[in-house]
Amino acid sequence: MEEQERYYQRIHFWGRITLSMAILFFLGICLYLSFVLQLHPGWEVILTAFLGIAATVGHTWVNLSDQVTYLLLMGPAATYMSTLTGNVKNMRLPSALASCAMVEEHEGRMKRDILAAYGVATSIFVNTFFLIILAVAGQFILEILPPALLRGLDYIVPALFGAIFAQFSFKNARVAVVSLGIVLLVYHLSFIPSFLRVFTAIVAAIIANIVIQQSAARKKDNSEDCH
Amino acid sequence: MTAHQQTLQLANGPAMWLFCILTIGLVFFQAWIFLRTGRQYASVCNVTRLDVKRSLRAGTISTLGPALSIFVVGLGLIANLGSPLTLARLSVVGNAAYEASAAEMGALATGTSINSADYTMVAFTASVWVMNLGGICMLLSTLFFLKPLDRLTKAISHKTHKGLLIGLSASLASFGYFVVDYADRDIRNLVAAVIGFLGVRIFYHLSARTKAKWLKEWALALSILAAVIVVMLIP
Incomplete structure (x- = not known):
């Protein structure tokens, strides 16, 4: 137990240091262009443009529900890496979950978190490898790939989601059916803002499955009492 | 030489490459330190070689498709913003669509757009500011709240044994x-x-x-x- 505590301590320590360094780098290049090269566009220009971006994506900036979701699904190490590298929902989360889909239920949280971190780190290496190729030979590669293949690539993500859902469904079919039912319901509740709908579905599914499990356990107890 | 061509010289210059290398270096450093920490504690929770092999394969397979789509968007960005900024920004927080719109928003505020001939170095600087400020905002909530939230969720799942x-x-x-x-x-x-x-x-x-x-x-x-x-x- 103590070892576990120490593992998570170290993850948070390094997670916070690396994110802080990233912020320094991001600011550094801006300040360099503005004041060393004297290309400063003016604060009002930056502010106007920044507000424009804040209006479109700002609602994701303090999204605690997403963070709880990520913590539950892949643990803090994978979440820090996903935050720094972006593309969480389409790339990091699937990588993390596919990595720990094989972990048995009784094996516990820390093993799952460590394997999720391996999955996300691999995803980062693969992605960066592609980006470096992109910088070196991008145009040429796009010209030689057949267009039919490019179209097919768009459907890898939905297929992946279906496949991972199937992997998890093997662990407990009842939980899978209940969760999918709840998802279908919540998905069609249009009064919930769309960025909160996944989280609502997750919380509702957790509650429903706990309630169902407890009532099943109680029924079992009762029938054992009768004998 | 048009203003945009001058901008591309700056955008593909040594300062931008240094920023790019530092950023990607940081991403690798973080992944490396988490992998190392995971390996040190792997024996505590019985992580086997096979588990690790599966993780590596799963991570690769899940990344291939989306990585290729980013590739396609990335090509468009490289043509306008140069390789190092594109490479750096696509390696960190924010997806390709965000980077494109943030860059455009910066250009717009200076009265031009990222694919026009009068995309000046000052407009480019505005784009860099907006892309990076937005990126910083995406990091802040994890930086401050992930640790307390982790404590909280752990306490809850402990309490309910579920x-x-x-x-x-x-x-x-x-x-x-x-x-x-x-x-x-x-x-x-x-x-x-x-x-x-x-x-x-x-x-x-x-x-x-x-x-x-x-x-x-x-x-x-x-x-x-x-x-x-x-x-x-x-x-």
Whole structure:
């Protein structure tokens, strides 16, 4: 137990240091262009443009529900890496979950978190490898790939989601059916803002499955009492 | 030489490359330190070599498709913003669509756009500011809140003794949601998701029947391949 505590301590320590360094780098290049090269566009220009971006994506900036979701699904190490590298929902989360889909239920949280971190780190290496190729030979590669293949690539993500859902469904079919039912319901509740709908579905599914499990356990107890 | 060509000289210059190398270096450093920490504690929770091998494979397979789509958007960005900024920004927080719109927003505020001939170095600086400020905002809440939230969720799952059921329900609900969300778009997405699902169920079943363990290992990749082939056959 103590070892576990120490593992998570170290993850948070390094997670916070690396994110802080990233912020320094991001600011550094801006300040360099503005004041060393004297290309400063003016604060009002930056502010106007920044507000424009804040209006479109700002609602994701303090999204605690997403963070709880990520913590539950892949643990803090994978979440820090996903935050720094972006593309969480389409790339990091699937990588993390596919990595720990094989972990048995009784094996516990820390093993799952460590394997999720391996999955996300691999995803980062693969992605960066592609980006470096992109910088070196991008145009040429796009010209030689057949267009039919490019179209097919768009459907890898939905297929992946279906496949991972199937992997998890093997662990407990009842939980899978209940969760999918709840998802279908919540998905069609249009009064919930769309960025909160996944989280609502997750919380509702957790509650429903706990309630169902407890009532099943109680029924079992009762029938054992009768004998 | 147009203003945009001058801008591209700056954008492909040494300062931008240094920024790019530092940023990607930081991403690698973080991944390395987490992997190392994980390995040190792996014995505590019985992580086997096979587990690690599976993780590496799963991470690779799940990344290939989206990485290639980013590749396509990235090409457009390189033409306008130069290689190092594109490479750096696509390696860190924010997806390709965000980077493109943030760069455009900066250009717009200086009265131009990222693909026009009068995209000056000052306009480029505005783009860099907006892309990076937005990126910083995306990091802040994790920087400050992830640790307390981690304590909180751990305390809750301890108290209820339902940690594993919570994790499983959360996984199934979020993937169920993604599936429904894609399936709702059009028939091809629906077919892809269904084949992906059925593929894994069938391969797992066959693997249990024939005792061929490798079939289970490759179920994810084979199912996705099957789904992509079937979707491409839809007229």
